[in-house]
Amino acid sequence: MADLSAVAVACANIAFIKYWGNRDSRLRIPVNGSISMNLDGLFTQTRVTFRPEHEVDVLNLNRQIIGGKALERVSTILDLVRAQARLPLFAEVVSENNFPTGAGIASSAAAFAALSLAATCAAGLNVSEAELSRLARRGSGSAARSIPGGFVEWQAGESDLDSYAFSIAPPAYWDLVDLVVIVQADEKQVGSSEGHALAWASPLQEARVQDAPRRLNICRKAVLERDFDALAGVVEQDSNLMHAVMMTSNPPLFYWEPASLSVMKLIPQWRESGLAVCYTLDAGPNVHVICQADAAVEAQNRLEAIPGVKKILKASPGGAARIVKDVHPWPAQANE
Numbered sequence: 482m483a484d485l486s487a488v489a490v491a492c493a494n495i496a497f498i499k500y501w502g503n504r505d506s507r508l509r510i511p512v513n514g515s516i517s518m519n520l521d522g523l524f525t526q527t528r529v530t531f532r533p534e535h536e537v538d539v540l541n542l543n544r545q546i547i548g549g550k551a552l553e554r555v556s557t558i559l560d561l562v563r564a565q566a567r568l569p570l571f572a573e574v575v576s577e578n579n580f581p582t583g584a585g586i587a588s589s590a591a592a593f594a595a596l597s598l599a600a601t602c603a604a605g606l607n608v609s610e611a612e613l614s615r616l617a618r619r620g621s622g623s624a625a626r627s628i629p630g631g632f633v634e635w636q637a638g639e640s641d642l643d644s645y646a647f648s649i650a651p652p653a654y655w656d657l658v659d660l661v662v663i664v665q666a667d668e669k670q671v672g673s674s675e676g677h678a679l680a681w682a683s684p685l686q687e688a689r690v691q692d693a694p695r696r697l698n699i700c701r702k703a704v705l706e707r708d709f710d711a712l713a714g715v716v717e718q719d720s721n722l723m724h725a726v727m728m729t730s731n732p733p734l735f736y737w738e739p740a741s742l743s744v745m746k747l748i749p750q751w752r753e754s755g756l757a758v759c760y761t762l763d764a765g766p767n768v769h770v771i772c773q774a775d776a777a778v779e780a781q782n783r784l785e786a787i788p789g790v791k792k793i794l795k796a797s798p799g800g801a802a803r804i805v806k807d808v809h810p811w812p813a814q815a816n817e
C-alpha cells in the first residue's frame with residue numbers, strides 16, 4: 482500500500498479586515514469578507530498518517546494527546562477528506578505550533594490550513610488552492626486565509642462553493658512587519674467559534690457588516706498601492722468595530738487587558754509623529770502592531786518599554802501553506 486502520510490506547514494495570519502459572525506455556522510460561511518497577511522515564522526507543522534490499524538482518529542497537539550472538541554474538529558476535516566478520497570481509514574495527526582496557542586495569534590488558522598493540506602496529500606487527492614481553502618474553512622474560518630500566500634482576501638460567498646480565499650499580492654509585494662505584542666499568553670476565555678455565534682446579539686453587528694464592503698475596498702486598495710496611512714486608518718477602525726460588537730454581545734466579551742489599551746492609545750500618537758505603525762487585535766489581548774519595515778526597530782524598542790508587555794514576536798509577510806518532506810525540528814522564533 483502507498484505511504485498514506487504527509488507533512489505540511491502553514492503560517493498564522495493577521496486579519497486587517499476581520500471576520501466576525503457566520504451566515505452558516507456549520508459550513509463557516511462568514512457574514513462579511515476579510516483581508517489578512519500571512520505571518521512568516523509563526524507556523525504550525527502537521528503530519529497526517531492514515532493507518533489501517535487505527536480504530537479512531539488520534540490527535541497529538543503540541544506533544545499531548547487531545548480528545549474532546551479539538552479532536553472532533555480535526556475529525557470533521559478528516560471525514561471530508563476520507564469521503565472525497567473514498568479512504569475508510571482513521572488517521573494519526575501530529576501537530577505542533579512554534580507560538581503560544583489560543584492567545585489571539587490565530588493558532589487555529591495555521592493548524593487547520595496545515596491539517597487540510599497534509600490530509601489531502603496523505604490521502605492522494607489532487608486539489609486546487611480554492612478547494613483547499615474551502616476545506617480549511619470548515620475547521621476554522623480564518624484558516625481559509627492561511628492556504629494562499631502573502632496578502633490574502635477571503636470572499637465571503639454565499640455557499641460552500643464560493644466561500645474561499647485567494648492571494649491579492651505575494652509576500653514580497655510590501656515589506657510590512659507584524660510585531661505581536663504579547664501581554665498575556667494564557668488560553669483565552671471564550672474561543673472564536675462561540676464568539677461568532679454571539680455576534681448577532683450585539684445591535685452594532687448589523688452596522689459593522691453593512692459597512693464591510695467599504696472597508697474591504699479601502700484596505701484592498703491600500704495594500705495594492707502600498708499606502709500605509711490609508712491602511713492604518715481602516716485597520717484600526719475595523720478592529721475597533723469588531724471589539725465594539727464583542728463588548729456589546731450577550732454575554733459581552735472583553736478581550737483587552739489594561740496593557741492592550743496602553744499600546745492602543747500610544748500607537749496613533751506615534752503615527753502622528755511620523756512612525757509608520759498601526760494596531761489590530763483578534764479575539765485575545767495581544768496587540769498586533771503592523772508597521773513598515775523601516776519603522777520596526779524603533780517601534781519594537783518603544784513597545785518593549787511599555788509596562789505589561791511581556792514579549793514581542795516579529796513576523797514579515799508569509800508564504801502559502803506547503804508540503805515539506807519530513808517533520809523538522811522548529812527553528813527558534815526570531816525573538817526567543
Ligand code: PMV
Binds near residue numbers: 623
Ligand atoms: O477562524 P476563527 O473562527 O478562529 O475566527 C477568527 C476571528 C478573528 O481572528 C477575531 C478575526 C479574523 O478574521 O481572523
